[in-house]
Amino acid sequence: MKKASKKFTLYAMLSVFVLLTLLLGIINGVNFTMAASDADRITQMISEQNGALRQGPEGMQIPETPVEGSAQSPAWNAGEKNRGRFGRQGPDSPELTKTVRYFTVTFDASFSSLTAFEISAVDQNEAVSWAQSLLTQQETGWTRSTYRYRVYTLNGKTAVTVIDQGRELTPSYRILLISVCGELLGLIVSFLTLRFVAQKLFRPLEEADRKQKRFIADAESAFKVPLTVINANTEIIERENGPSEQTGAIDRQVKKMISLVKELGSLAIYEDDAAMHTEISLSDLVSASLDAAATRFIQADITLTSEVAPGVMLTADDAAIGKLIAQLIDNAVKFGKTQAFFSLKQENGHVVLTASNDTALPDGSADQAFDRFTRLQNANGVSGAGLGLAYVKDVVKSLNGRVSANVSDGIFTMCIRF
Amino acid sequence: MKLLLADPDRDFLKAYQTLLSLEGHTVTVCFEGTETVKTAAAEAFDAVILSAVLPRVPCADIISLLQEKRIPSVVLTRRKISAALLLNTPLANAYLPFPFLPEELLSLLQRVSDLAGSGETFPVGDARIDVSGFCIAGTSVRLTAGEIEVLQSLSAGSLTAQERLSPYMNALNQKFALAGKSVRATYQNREGYRLVTSI
Numbered sequence: 001m002k003k004a005s006k007k008f009t010l011y012a013m014l015s016v017f018v019l020l021t022l023l024l025g026i027i028n029g030v031n032f033t034m035a036a037s038d039a040d041r042i043t044q045m046i047s048e049q050n051g052a053l054r055q056g057p058e059g060m061q062i063p064e065t066p067v068e069g070s071a072q073s074p075a076w077n078a079g080e081k082n083r084g085r086f087g088r089q090g091p092d093s094p095e096l097t098k099t100v101r102y103f104t105v106t107f108d109a110s111f112s113s114l115t116a117f118e119i120s121a122v123d124q125n126e127a128v129s130w131a132q133s134l135l136t137q138q139e140t141g142w143t144r145s146t147y148r149y150r151v152y153t154l155n156g157k158t159a160v161t162v163i164d165q166g167r168e169l170t171p172s173y174r175i176l177l178i179s180v181c182g183e184l185l186g187l188i189v190s191f192l193t194l195r196f197v198a199q200k201l202f203r204p205l206e207e208a209d210r211k212q213k214r215f216i217a218d219a220e221s222a223f224k225v226p227l228t229v230i231n232a233n234t235e236i237i238e239r240e241n242g243p244s245e246q247t248g249a250i251d252r253q254v255k256k257m258i259s260l261v262k263e264l265g266s267l268a269i270y271e272d273d274a275a276m277h278t279e280i281s282l283s284d285l286v287s288a289s290l291d292a293a294a295t296r297f298i299q300a301d302i303t304l305t306s307e308v309a310p311g312v313m314l315t316a317d318d319a320a321i322g323k324l325i326a327q328l329i330d331n332a333v334k335f336g337k338t339q340a341f342f343s344l345k346q347e348n349g350h351v352v353l354t355a356s357n358d359t360a361l362p363d364g365s366a367d368q369a370f371d372r373f374t375r376l377q378n379a380n381g382v383s384g385a386g387l388g389l390a391y392v393k394d395v396v397k398s399l400n401g402r403v404s405a406n407v408s409d410g411i412f413t414m415c416i417r418f
Numbered sequence: 419m420k421l422l423l424a425d426p427d428r429d430f431l432k433a434y435q436t437l438l439s440l441e442g443h444t445v446t447v448c449f450e451g452t453e454t455v456k457t458a459a460a461e462a463f464d465a466v467i468l469s470a471v472l473p474r475v476p477c478a479d480i481i482s483l484l485q486e487k488r489i490p491s492v493v494l495t496r497r498k499i500s501a502a503l504l505l506n507t508p509l510a511n512a513y514l515p516f517p518f519l520p521e522e523l524l525s526l527l528q529r530v531s532d533l534a535g536s537g538e539t540f541p542v543g544d545a546r547i548d549v550s551g552f553c554i555a556g557t558s559v560r561l562t563a564g565e566i567e568v569l570q571s572l573s574a575g576s577l578t579a580q581e582r583l584s585p586y587m588n589a590l591n592q593k594f595a596l597a598g599k600s601v602r603a604t605y606q607n608r609e610g611y612r613l614v615t616s617i
Contacts, residue, residue: 224517227516228430228516228517232434236437262517278592279588280584281604284584284611318501318588319499319585
């Protein structure tokens, strides 16, 4: 259930992340595109004025060639009523000639000249070499982060105009910064909210799961004595009156139930009890279990190989670990085709137990191997209830270990790390 | 044998009283702890079979009393046999997990009785096992009937691969360490469990 809760939170967080990123990405993308468009309009204006913005009678620019269909260029024809989209900061502002910082360099075959130089951040030599480096670039673009350039032809020569848009871009960068901070804040708030919601949402399910496990454990425990009593009474009846068909049936059914109860109790639930922990020789246990199962592997026509490092110890409930190993063996015998391999080693301070066998399962199909009452595709016709590997996971988790299963190149591999 | 059978389930008591009587034993039954303690203290029994959970008196107190009186005890438990169970203090002479078949209890009872009456000791590495005392001789480390039987088999040779033996081996090794003995039971690949003496 915790896994489901984590999955819910993860997917919801991913959705929030994608949504916020998309929304803020579009806002900032449009913002920077508009900034680039404004800058391009200015460089276009400069290019149309032979590489230099000219000073008009009212402090506005006067182009040499008026725009077709208009007596004046867009830069000066509006006066107070045309201050651009962003007032005095935009390319339509009448203050443009006073605020724009730029330089224009023209090039012919062997000579370069500075046509206009209205900037303080760079010196003239640097401006020329900078412009030269832009000759091979696209027609327009950003250079040195905040400078916009345009490469064009001026009176048969190649010209490069570079304008400083640092000041104009500052609000855009602020919006970007605010967006990033907003997104982070949004993600944190979403995470906290989702965690709270997930807790509320999954608590009843967790409670139901816990009650189910408790019920199974109680049922297993509660059945033990009655079964013992029924069996004893059947024995008494047989001794007093001789065996009968009925007592024989009771006896068989009771033995079947005893076996079922034992399986239910041992596999349906595992509740770790620290009082049951003791230091065990895992090497001995794995070797003994594999040797004991050798006949089963032979009968199943499966070649068993193993590499068990000596002296590997583990502090755990030995009965639970014994059942865990029995489950791994059972799995390999039931679902292996021709080969099974077990290994136990100590690696970087961890105990690593690996069990693998060849399988008919397709690659990547072991994701649900550890789910309770879940059986994989190759379990058809094979006895079992889908509890064995769920039990393995419960035991490993109770010891703060990790267990993973995967199918790759026709090999099913289960790796347990304590 | 004169037996005391203590369990809170009256149906269980009745069934096993009858069954044990049919086997020729004399059986006294108790269904709660105080009565069990009084009966065990007042009369001489050859063995006591008791549930791990009895009303009013902890099982450990009853086992201590039985040890003082040197009466063998068989504890019926809902827990599985594990090293932790075998390292219990005080330790009963045998544990039998529910559910079990009548012949399992009868067989265990007979084995416990035989061990208690054997009076023998046998060496295991640098240790000596006091069979009738259910302990490592010269120490206060106690053993169950199952552990003694495992040691008897080990000292006679090796034991074949049986994963169910693991709790016994783990418990025995810890008990040998507790008793200051260097003998240990270890598993030899494809040979089974063997006794070795560590240097």
